[in-house]
Amino acid sequence: MRPDITDYSSGDTAAPAGGFAPTARELQAMGVIGLDMGRADRAILMNRIGAILGVPAGGWHGQAKLFEDGDIRLRWLLRRFAVARQAAPIAGNVARAARYVHVDLALALVSAAREYDQSLNATGAAAIDTYDQGGLDFLERQKAELGLPRSVLRNWQPAPPRINDETHNRVYPEFIPAHDQLLAYAAQLAASFSRNFQRSLRAEFGERADEAIEAASRGSLLVWRAYTFLAPGGNAYDPGKPLTAQLGQHFGHRTALQYFVHVAGRAGRDATLDDILTDRGLDHLEWIHSAKTRAAEALFVERLLKRARELLPG
Amino acid sequence: MLSTVLFSIALFGMASGAGKPAAPSWEPVFQGEKGPDGWVSAVVAIGRDDFFVSGGWGITRSTSGRLQRRDTPGHGIFGLVDANPDGIFALGAGELILHFNGTAWVEEHAGAAVPPRTKSPDSLLYSAFQTCAEGSTIAFGPKRILERHDSSWRAVSGAERERFWDLVRGWPSLGATRPARCDAGSWFWLANGVAWSTCQDGRTFQVDCGKLTPKARKPTKCQTLSAAASAAGRIYASCANGTLWEVTSDAWRPLTPPKGAGKELGSISVADDCLFVAASRTVWRRCGVTSP
Numbered sequence: 001m002r003p004d005i006t007d008y009s010s011g012d013t014a015a016p017a018g019g020f021a022p023t024a025r026e027l028q029a030m031g032v033i034g035l036d037m038g039r040a041d042r043a044i045l046m047n048r049i050g051a052i053l054g055v056p057a058g059g060w061h062g063q064a065k066l067f068e069d070g071d072i073r074l075r076w077l078l079r080r081f082a083v084a085r086q087a088a089p090i091a092g093n094v095a096r097a098a099r100y101v102h103v104d105l106a107l108a109l110v111s112a113a114r115e116y117d118q119s120l121n122a123t124g125a126a127a128i129d130t131y132d133q134g135g136l137d138f139l140e141r142q143k144a145e146l147g148l149p150r151s152v153l154r155n156w157q158p159a160p161p162r163i164n165d166e167t168h169n170r171v172y173p174e175f176i177p178a179h180d181q182l183l184a185y186a187a188q189l190a191a192s193f194s195r196n197f198q199r200s201l202r203a204e205f206g207e208r209a210d211e212a213i214e215a216a217s218r219g220s221l222l223v224w225r226a227y228t229f230l231a232p233g234g235n236a237y238d239p240g241k242p243l244t245a246q247l248g249q250h251f252g253h254r255t256a257l258q259y260f261v262h263v264a265g266r267a268g269r270d271a272t273l274d275d276i277l278t279d280r281g282l283d284h285l286e287w288i289h290s291a292k293t294r295a296a297e298a299l300f301v302e303r304l305l306k307r308a309r310e311l312l313p314g
Numbered sequence: 315m316l317s318t319v320l321f322s323i324a325l326f327g328m329a330s331g332a333g334k335p336a337a338p339s340w341e342p343v344f345q346g347e348k349g350p351d352g353w354v355s356a357v358v359a360i361g362r363d364d365f366f367v368s369g370g371w372g373i374t375r376s377t378s379g380r381l382q383r384r385d386t387p388g389h390g391i392f393g394l395v396d397a398n399p400d401g402i403f404a405l406g407a408g409e410l411i412l413h414f415n416g417t418a419w420v421e422e423h424a425g426a427a428v429p430p431r432t433k434s435p436d437s438l439l440y441s442a443f444q445t446c447a448e449g450s451t452i453a454f455g456p457k458r459i460l461e462r463h464d465s466s467w468r469a470v471s472g473a474e475r476e477r478f479w480d481l482v483r484g485w486p487s488l489g490a491t492r493p494a495r496c497d498a499g500s501w502f503w504l505a506n507g508v509a510w511s512t513c514q515d516g517r518t519f520q521v522d523c524g525k526l527t528p529k530a531r532k533p534t535k536c537q538t539l540s541a542a543a544s545a546a547g548r549i550y551a552s553c554a555n556g557t558l559w560e561v562t563s564d565a566w567r568p569l570t571p572p573k574g575a576g577k578e579l580g581s582i583s584v585a586d587d588c589l590f591v592a593a594s595r596t597v598w599r600r601c602g603v604t605s606p
Contacts, residue, residue: 127483132456141538141554153514154497157483161540161554161580162440163392165407168353168370170580172538172554175483 005033005307006041008048013218016305020105021098024084024091029308030301031081039071046072049299053219053292054277064289066296074297077113078304080120089121093179097186100148103193106298106305107222108186111229114294119181128181129159131173136184137164139174145195146187152180189229197228200254204261208270216273222295223276223288228253231287237262247285256282339600340572344376346595355440356394357592358402359585359599366402366414367597368394373404373412373419384419386410392440396505396583397451400462405439405453411460411467423453423460423467443503445481446523454482484509484521491524493517499532502542510542510549518561520549530565541591545584550603552579552591560603572598 022030034042046066047057059066065073080086094105101108112119116134130136140158159173176184201209213221234252237259246255256276263279264271282288344367346352351370359365363378368391375382391406402414409425425437439455451462459478460467470478480486484501499512509521516532529549532539536553543550549561550569556577558569571579572591581592588601 129456144537150497157485157498158500158538160441160482160502161538163353163355163390163580165390165392165438168350168390170540170578172540 002307002310005037005303006044006048008045008052008303010052010217010219012303013049013052013222013299015104015218016302016309018309019098020109020302020305021095022091022305022308024088026305026308026312027081027091027094028084028087029312030304031078031083031087033307033311034078034304035075035082042072042075043067045303046074046296046300049303050292050296052277053223053295053299054280054283055292055296059293059296060289062286062289064286064293066293072300074110074300077110077117077120077301086121089123093120093122093182096179097183100152100183101186101190103186103190104222104225104298105186106301107225107294108182108189110294110297110301111189111226112182112185115185116181119185122178122181124179125155125177127157127175128178129173130176130181130184131159131162131164131171134181134184136188137171137173139176139184139188140172142188142191143174146184146191148183148187152183156180189225192228192232193225196232197224197253200228200257204254204257205271212271212273217277219295219299220274220277222298223291224253224273226291226294226298227256227276227287230290243281244284247282251282251285251287253287256285256288340570340598341600342572342596343590343599344374344597347371351390352595353390354581354592354595354597355390355392356581357583357590357597358394358396359583359588359590360396360402362586362588362601365583365585365590365597365599366394366404367592368392368404368406369595384412386412392438392455393442394581395442397442397444398505400444400451403442403451403453405442405455407438409437409439409455409458409460411439411453413465422462422465441503443481443509444505444507445478446507449507452478452481454478484511488521488524491526493519493526500539502539504542504544504549508544510544510551512539520544527563529561529563533559533566535568536566540578541580541582543582543584550582550584550589552582558591569603572596572600 067073097108098105119134130139155177157175159175161170161172164171205212231252234255235250237255239262260271260275346354346369354367354369356368357365365376367374370390372386373384373391389407389410391404393405395403397403404412409423411423412419413422436457439453439458442451442453444451453460459470459475461470485498496513499514501509501511503509507523511521512518512532518529518532519526520529536557538554540552540554551559551561556571558571558579560567560569575593578593579591583590587603588599589603590597590599
């Protein structure tokens with residue numbers, strides 16, 4: 001007998017066997033299973049996943065909502081999965097990303113869904129502007145570091161640099177084929193972690209960096225990946241100032257690493273990456289809300305894929 | 315709604331008068347005001363001591379240190395384009411297009427008043443260029459493309475829109491004349507239908523009505539281009555790492571950027587022998603750059 005789908009413990013955070021690249025049929029099954037669970041069970045499962053990541057029951061209220069109108073916010077995505085004509089292009093785009101990028105694709109999927117949901121099932125080679133459609137404002141500057149092959153990049157072209165009409169900073173977007181949007185999110189998610197986070201970790205943890213990654217739970221690594229994607233830099237943490245005075249837009253992943261090293265040092269221990277799951281000091285930081293929300297949604301989606309693979313005949 | 319305000323304050327107490335020789339170094343010649351609308355988007359110079367600056371407040375003309383300001387309340391100006399001989403165009407939020415007719419700014423186009431003209435990308439315009447074939451002026455933004463006919467602007471749609479959209483991107487419009495093995499890089503419309511383009515492998519070309527003239531290969535120190543302008547057979551280019559270059563057929567010669575400009579040299583203009591660059595809230599000028 002299969003365990004209840006809502007039963008969830010830290011051991012269940014392992015990535016799906018065979019990786020996350022669902023076929024269209026699996027994706028559609030995930031949608032059906034998720035919708036069939038019902039509102040109450042969806043909430044139970046999401047809260048159990050959230051508890052492992054340090055998310056309060058019901059999630060946060062703000063931009064990074066985990067719940068909406070008494071249900072999980074992810075329900076709209078499950079509805080799309082459940083429709084065959086939507087599942088097929090989404091699965092195709094995930095498979096295209098899997099071909100070129102080594103990253104937690106469930107996290108890439110839910111990140112893309114939150115950044116620009118039309119990127120999920122976009123098809124065709126018609127050029128879209130990544131600033132106006134998706135918010136990849138600096139893709140032109142970053143594309144060389146994404147590790148994508150020429151067969152992909154040859155079809156990307158710099159869009160005119162211009163002023164962001166909200167921040168009034170200059171942006172450097174890219175014209176990319178519509179079907180490359182999810183790939184672009186996945187590649188940026190991977191590159192943020194492999195470049196920015198690893199560099200910050202080496203700077204703050206020194207020789208213990210590799211060991212810290214090895215020892216980290218998958219849940220915390222998902223949170224750090226999402227955090228680094230959202231806030232690739234950050235100010236230096238100042239132990240001389242109250243923490244609350246520093247929390248804000250510039251409290252990036254690097255700031256958080258420095259904060260955890262400081263807190264652990266005061267307690268006479270080494271900092272770990274799992275501190276991000278248990279430390280309550282950053283509970284009011286919007287970046288943490290967003291990162292944990294995305295990580296929770298990624299784990300939820302992975303849970304559905306595991307169940308779909310159990311149920312579908314091979 | 316739009317007002318014209320005259321200022322006669324010399325900026326920094328140092329704006330030079332006509333005919334006065336300028337020092338061969340960078341000097342700040344315009345500073346945006348403090349506040350949310352003080353950001354600068356572009357500079358277009360028409361003489362050593364005569365230039366236009368656009369930004370969140372609207373447009374300012376500086377003539378020998380005398381400032382003439384045209385406010386566009388609620389409609390930041392995101393692009394300023396010298397489309398000689400048609401004149402200078404200012405493009406902004408709410409599909410606003412102003413035309414400088416030699417003496418004054420005239421509003422040639424604006425989006426519908428209801429719903430209110432907002433910062434929506436749907437109604438934003440940020441640049442313009444002249445087509446080679448028709449010689450018409452095209453204004454564009456993230457979602458809108460407008461063509462100018464007899465001082466009025468019309469939205470284009472269908473196949474015509476696709477054709478103009480290819481011109482915005484530049485490279486697709488070249489078709490068979492695209493150089494061999496050239497993966498599309500940047501494309502900058504300079505003036506009079508002339509463009510400057512790069513391949514991803516670093517090759518650069520000036521494009522004049524489909525005729526390509528090779529320019530020197532882009533150095534690896536400049537990965538991403540920010541802005542470009544041309545004068546006297548040279549191209550001046552800024553890169554996203556804050557470097558500034560003079561580009562000829564043979565070489566990219568590095569120029570020292572203004573101190574304090576940071577990495578956002580977002581607009582370049584050349585007039586007489588002076589180079590103007592705009593960054594953040596400041597415009598700098600350096601004269602003597604095109605001298606032999």
